[in-house]
Amino acid sequence: MVGQLRTHGELRTDTVTRAFATVPREAFAPGAPLEQVYNRDDVVITKRDENGLAVSSVSAPRIQAIMLEQADIRPGMRVLEIGSGGYNAALIAELVGPEGEVTTVDIDPFVVDRATQYLAEAGYPQVRVLLVDAEGGVPEHAPFDRIIVTAGAWDIPPAWTEQLAEDGVLVVPLRLRGLTRSIALVRERGHLVSCGYELCGFVPIQGAGANAERLVLLQSEDIALRVDGDQIVDADGLRNALTLPRVARQSGVEVGGFEPFDDLDLFLATALDAFGLLVAKPAAIEAGLVERSTRMGAKTALEGGSFAYRASQATSEDRTSFEFVVYGHGPDADRIANEYVELIREWDRLHRHGPGARIEVFPTATPHAEIPDGRLIEKRHTRVLISWPHLTSS
Ligand SMILES: C[S@@+](CC[C@H](N)C(=O)[O-])C[C@H]1O[C@@H](n2cnc3c(N)ncnc32)[C@H](O)[C@@H]1O
CATH class of the missing domain: 3.40.50.150 (Vaccinia Virus protein VP39)
Structure with missing residues (x-):
């Protein structure tokens, strides 16, 4: 060991x-x-x-x-x-x-x-x-x-x-x-x-x-969205979105081998205004309702009654390299999927080989004016700021 x-x-x-x-x-x-x-x-x-x-x-x-x-x-x-x-x-x-x-x-x-x-x-x-x-x-x-x-x-x-x-x-x-x-x-x-x-x-x-996460059921108990307690979710709109035809967008961004890409998830969670994890039972995946994703759930962008999530498609026969593909659902499927793809490309260009995120924790009472720019996640006792220093050479 x-x-x-x-x-x-x-x-x-x-x-x-x-x-x-x-x-x-x-x-x-x-x-x-x-x-x-x-x-x-x-x-x-x-x-x-x-x-x-x-x-x-x-x-x-x-x-x-x-x-x-x-x-x-x-x-x-x-x-x-x-x-x-x-x-x-x-x-x-x-x-x-x-x-x-x-x-x-x-x-x-x-x-x-x-x-x-x-x-x-x-x-x-x-x-x-x-x-x-x-x-x-x-x-x-x-x-x-x-x-x-x-x-x-x-x-x-x-x-x-x-x-x-x-x-x-x-x-x-x-x-x-x-x-x-x-x-x-x-x-x-x-x-x-x-x-x-x-x-x-x-x-x-x-x-x-104790954690303030909740599970929003989108289709019986087969497909659900896991979101932070403070996120407002249009559950009816999202359920409806699942019944509409979806769009698929290739990102052109490939990953492979043992290169970790968990920072992409953190980047998306901070770049998107509303974010959740889409979890699906095997039956829903086999029925073609949603694509297979990681065990923890697909990283999902939410906007009103539309959503888009990321999956990956093998680009080599031995399945050692993959391209990110984004699937959009709902009335704004096209736009939200395109925006998601742009964020993947931004991560690829600016952060993939960079220093990663800077995470800062301020007491809740800290005035907004004293907190630098970045995604602010409001907790009960703290305001968590996530920012992404750029690579200057790119
Ligand atoms: C993963 S286990 C700890 C593993 C341990 N450190 C080891 O040696 O491997 C997590 C533990 O956190 C405890 N826990 C959960 N909430 C807690 C809280 N509010 N205060 C203290 N312990 C807590 C659980 O009861 C559980 O035993």
């Missing part, structure tokens, strides 16, 4: 590598097959809700490695982990060493009991495991040099910023218009600024900070 994490570039430093090579992962997933426990991409689900959805897990090693590298934890630091499983807290304990301090919190007593027991048995009794809704942080043990959130966060509550040391780093998988990115944030003149972000997926945060 460690070798694979190194090969894939997820483990980059010797210190984090050493921690992974030291902590026995199976001690935190008793009963799970070793091939699963030590597969770099496998999550071990430890609890599901009444609908069968995962609510707690020992996260995939790949994600844990990426986030611990982002966090840059050093000996002697005080670290807060939000969302417990035991394993990640043990890795952090290795990184901070005997002079450091690790606090891990979970909202679920089952998880807290489990993590407490396994940490003690694996030789990490010094890790403090607390039953807490992390919305309020853990003021009695603050400040923290690092705060690592291991559940999909909808927002950044004031407690996290307040309890972060002046030169601290907050690593948080933040949901932005349905997309999740693990963002490393540092303080800069009264707000938080990203110093990097990575693609990831997490079980949603529960409690006071």
